[in-house]
Amino acid sequence: xxxxxxxxxxxxxxxxxxxxxxxxxxxxxxxxxxxxxxxxxxxxxxxxxxxxxxxxxxxxxxxxxxxxxxxxxxxxxxxxxxxxxxxxxxxxxxxxxxxxxxxxxxxxxxxxxxxxxxxxxxxxxxxxxxxxxxxxxxxxxxxxxxxxxxxxxxxxxxxxxxxxxxxxxxxxxxxxxxxxxxxxxxxxxxxxxxxxxxxxxxxxxxxxxxxxxxxxxxxxxxxxxxxxxxxxxxxxxxxxxxxxxxxxxxxxxxxxxxxxxxxxxxxxxxxxxxxxxxxxxxxxxxxxxxxxxxxxxxxxxxxxxxxxxxxxxxxxxxxxxxxxxxxxxxxxxxxxxxxxxxxxxxxxxxxxxxxxxxxxxxxxxxxxxxxxxxxxxxxxxxxxxxxxxxxxx
Ligand SMILES: Cc1ncc(COP(=O)(O)O)c(C=O)c1O
Numbered sequence: 001x002x003x004x005x006x007x008x009x010x011x012x013x014x015x016x017x018x019x020x021x022x023x024x025x026x027x028x029x030x031x032x033x034x035x036x037x038x039x040x041x042x043x044x045x046x047x048x049x050x051x052x053x054x055x056x057x058x059x060x061x062x063x064x065x066x067x068x069x070x071x072x073x074x075x076x077x078x079x080x081x082x083x084x085x086x087x088x089x090x091x092x093x094x095x096x097x098x099x100x101x102x103x104x105x106x107x108x109x110x111x112x113x114x115x116x117x118x119x120x121x122x123x124x125x126x127x128x129x130x131x132x133x134x135x136x137x138x139x140x141x142x143x144x145x146x147x148x149x150x151x152x153x154x155x156x157x158x159x160x161x162x163x164x165x166x167x168x169x170x171x172x173x174x175x176x177x178x179x180x181x182x183x184x185x186x187x188x189x190x191x192x193x194x195x196x197x198x199x200x201x202x203x204x205x206x207x208x209x210x211x212x213x214x215x216x217x218x219x220x221x222x223x224x225x226x227x228x229x230x231x232x233x234x235x236x237x238x239x240x241x242x243x244x245x246x247x248x249x250x251x252x253x254x255x256x257x258x259x260x261x262x263x264x265x266x267x268x269x270x271x272x273x274x275x276x277x278x279x280x281x282x283x284x285x286x287x288x289x290x291x292x293x294x295x296x297x298x299x300x301x302x303x304x305x306x307x308x309x310x311x312x313x314x315x316x317x318x319x320x321x322x323x324x325x326x327x328x329x330x331x332x333x334x335x336x337x338x339x340x341x342x343x344x345x346x347x348x349x350x351x352x353x354x355x356x357x358x359x360x361x362x363x364x365x366x367x368x369x370x371x372x373x374x375x376x377x378x379x380x381x382x383x384x385x386x387x388x389x390x391x392x393x
Pocket of ligand 1: 032087090
C-alpha cells in the first residue's frame with residue numbers, strides 16, 4: 001500500500017481499464033451466472049455497508065433475508081420450512097451435509113465411516129465438502145440418460161449411509177434426476193435426501209408450468225430433506241447469493257454456532273461476516289419479477305436454446321444429449337483446441353471429456369438469438385481452422 005493515497009478519479013480509471021478486459025456478456029456461453037437484474041444491483045449497492053453476521057445492528061436487513069428465504073421456500077413448495085441465504089452452491093451443499101451428519105448423530109446412526117451416495121456427475125463442490133467433513137463418497141455411475149439411477153442408489157445404502165444427493169440440473173449436462181424415484185428408494189432408510197438445485201432451482205418450477213416435461217424435484221416430493229438453490233445463477237441476482245433450504249422448521253438450526261460474544265445471536269451459516277447486499281438484492285429481484293417475470297424469462301430462455309440447437313443442427317453438428325434445460329452439449333472432436341481458438345477471438349465456451357469430447361454451451365439469461373446467430377459462423381471457422389491445424393500436426 002502506498003504511503004499517500006491516490007485520487008478517486010485515478011483509482012476509478014485504473015479499475016475501469018482492468019475491468020474493460022473482462023469478457024462482455026454477449027460473448028459468454030459458458031457461464032451459469034449472468035448479467036444481474038439492475039434493481040438487484042442497485043439494492044445491493046444500497047446495502048453494501050450491511051453485515052448479516054451482526055443482526056443486532058442490521059436488524060432490518062436481517063428481516064429482508066428472512067423474507068427472501070420465505071419467498072424461496074414458497075417457490076419450492078414448503079412455506080413452513082427453514083433456511084438461510086449463503087455465499088453460493090458450495091456453502092449450501094456444505095451446510096446440507098453438515099446437517100445430514102448432525103441428524104445421523106442425533107439418531108445414533110453416525111458410524112466411524114459416514115458415507116454419502118452421489119452420482120458420477122455430481123457437482124465438484126461435493127468433493128470439497130466431503131474432504132472437509134471426512135465423509136466418504138459412494139459414487140454411482142449415471143445411467144444412459146445421465147441420471148442417478150434410483151435402483152442403484154437403493155443397492156448402495158447401508159449402515160454407514162448418512163445422505164443421498166440428487167441433482168436437479170447437472171452443471172455439465174443440465175439433466176434433472178428422477179428425484180421422486182430416488183426419494184422412494186431412500187424412504188425406508190433414515191437417510192437425509194439432499195437435492196442440489198443450484199442450477200435448476202430457478203428454471204424447473206417455471207419450465208414445468210410452461211409445460212416442459214421435467215421431473216418434480218422440490219419439497220412437494222415426499223422425502224426431500226433439503227435443497228440448494230442459487231439466486232446468483234438463474235435467479236438474476238448479483239454474486240454472492242446462494243440459499244440452503246430445509247423441510248423442517250427447525251432443521252436450519254441444526255447447524256448452529258454460538259459466538260463468544262454472548263450478546264450476538266447464534267450463526268447458522270459457515271460465513272460469519274456476510275453481505276446483506278445479497279439478501280436485499282435477492283428479495284428485490286424476486287419481488288419485482290414475481291412468477292410472471294420468471295415465467296417470461298424462462299420461456300425466452302427455452303426459445304433461445306431451441307434456436308441454438310436448430311442452428312447447430314443446420315450447420316451439421318450433433319448433440320450429445322437432447323437438452324432438458326438450457327445447456328447444449330455438442331459432440332466436438334478437438335473441443336479444447338476449438339475452445340482455445342474461440343477464446344482468442346473473444347468468445348468463451350466450455351468443454352467436457354467425461355464421455356466423449358464435447359463443447360458445452362450455456363444459454364444463460366443474457367444469451368439472445370442475435371448472439372447465437374453471431375456465434376455459429378465463428379464456431380464453424382474455429383472448427384475448420386482447428387481441424388486443418390490438427391491434420392498438419
Ligand atoms: C449443480 C451445482 N451445484 C453447486 C454449484 C456450486 O455453486 P457455487 O459456485 O455458487 O459455489 C454449482 C456451480 O455451478 C452447480 O452447478
